[in-house]
Amino acid sequence: MPRPSQFMIRASLIWLVVGYTVGGLLLLHKAWPLFYPLWALRSAHIFMLLVGWLVQLSAGVAVxxxxxxxxPGVITGSGDRGDLRLVWLCCGGLNVGVGLVTAHSLLVWLSGGHASAFGWMPALAGAVWLMAIIAFIGNVWQRVRPVIDPLKMISHD
Amino acid sequence: MYRQARFYVRSALIYLLAAFTVAAVLLLNQAFGWDGRLGVLQYVFYHLLMVGWATQLIGGVALWMFPPFTRERPRGNETLGWAAYVALNVGLLLRVVGEPIHALQPGALASGLLAISAVLQVAAAWLLVGQLWPRVRQRITPPSEGRRG
Structure with missing residues (x-):
C-alpha cells in the first residue's frame, strides 16, 4: 500500500470515529436535550462522514x-502508480475542506448562530474539494484499464 | 472471503434492501399522500443507507482485503471486529425502532432507545477502527524482495 493511500485511509478512519462521535452526541441530544447549539454541528457531521470518511477512503483504496x-519488459506488479503528487494534493484538499466546514460549524456554534462572518469557509471548502477531486481523477484516469502483462504486452480483462 | 467479512457484507446487503424499501414507501407516500406520519422514516432511510449499507460494506471489504496484520495473525484481533459488528447492528436497529417512536410519541422509552443506540454506534466506529488501524500498512514481503507497497 503506497504511503499516500496509507495516509488517506488513516485520515478517513479518524474522520469515521470523529464523525460518529459527533453523530452520537447529536442523537443523545435528540433523546435528552443537552445543549441546543450542539445542533450547529449537524452539517459538520454529514461532511465528516461523506467526504472525510467515504470519499477519502474510496480514493485512497483506488490509488x-x-x-x-x-x-514493456517490466515485471508485472512493479509498475508505478502515476504521479503521486496529485494524490497528496487530493489528500490535502479533502482534509483541509472537511477541516474548514468543521471549523465553520464550531465558529457558528460559539458565536451563537451568527454565520454570516464565516460564510467564506464553506465556500473555500467547496473550491478545495473540487481541486482535490480533479487531482484524484488526474491520477487514476489513465490507470482505469485492463491489466497488461508487460513481458508479452497482452491485456487480461 | 472469511466468515467475519461475509457477515459484514451480507448484513450490508440486507440493509441496502431495507433502505430502498423505506425509500419506496416514502416516495409512494409523497405521491399518494397515504399518511403524513410516514415522513418520520426519512432519518431511518438515511441511516439504513449510510450506516447499515455503506459503512458496514466498507468495513467488511476492508477486513477482507487490507494487508495482513502479521503472518501468524493476518486478521489482527478479530474480537474487535465482532464487537463492532454487534454494536453497529444492535445500535442501528434500536435507532430504526426508536426514531419513529420518538418523533410520534416522545417519552422515556424512545429517549432511552435513542441514547443506547447512540452509545452503541459510536462504540462500533471506535472498535472497527481499532481492528483496521494496524492493518493500514505496506504488505508483508520476504526480506529479499524488499518493500514495494
Whole structure:
C-alpha cells in the first residue's frame, strides 16, 4: 500500500470515529436535550462522514488497487502508480475542506448562530474539494484499464 | 472471503434492501399522500443507507482485503471486529425502532432507545477502527524482495 493511500485511509478512519462521535452526541441530544447549539454541528457531521470518511477512503483504496502503469519488459506488479503528487494534493484538499466546514460549524456554534462572518469557509471548502477531486481523477484516469502483462504486452480483462 | 467479512457484507446487503424499501414507501407516500406520519422514516432511510449499507460494506471489504496484520495473525484481533459488528447492528436497529417512536410519541422509552443506540454506534466506529488501524500498512514481503507497497 503506497504511503499516500496509507495516509488517506488513516485520515478517513479518524474522520469515521470523529464523525460518529459527533453523530452520537447529536442523537443523545435528540433523546435528552443537552445543549441546543450542539445542533450547529449537524452539517459538520454529514461532511465528516461523506467526504472525510467515504470519499477519502474510496480514493485512497483506488490509488492502492487500480492497475499500475507498466512499461514493456517490466515485471508485472512493479509498475508505478502515476504521479503521486496529485494524490497528496487530493489528500490535502479533502482534509483541509472537511477541516474548514468543521471549523465553520464550531465558529457558528460559539458565536451563537451568527454565520454570516464565516460564510467564506464553506465556500473555500467547496473550491478545495473540487481541486482535490480533479487531482484524484488526474491520477487514476489513465490507470482505469485492463491489466497488461508487460513481458508479452497482452491485456487480461 | 472469511466468515467475519461475509457477515459484514451480507448484513450490508440486507440493509441496502431495507433502505430502498423505506425509500419506496416514502416516495409512494409523497405521491399518494397515504399518511403524513410516514415522513418520520426519512432519518431511518438515511441511516439504513449510510450506516447499515455503506459503512458496514466498507468495513467488511476492508477486513477482507487490507494487508495482513502479521503472518501468524493476518486478521489482527478479530474480537474487535465482532464487537463492532454487534454494536453497529444492535445500535442501528434500536435507532430504526426508536426514531419513529420518538418523533410520534416522545417519552422515556424512545429517549432511552435513542441514547443506547447512540452509545452503541459510536462504540462500533471506535472498535472497527481499532481492528483496521494496524492493518493500514505496506504488505508483508520476504526480506529479499524488499518493500514495494
Amino acid at each position: 492502492w488497487i487500480m492497475p499500475r502503469l507498466v512499461q
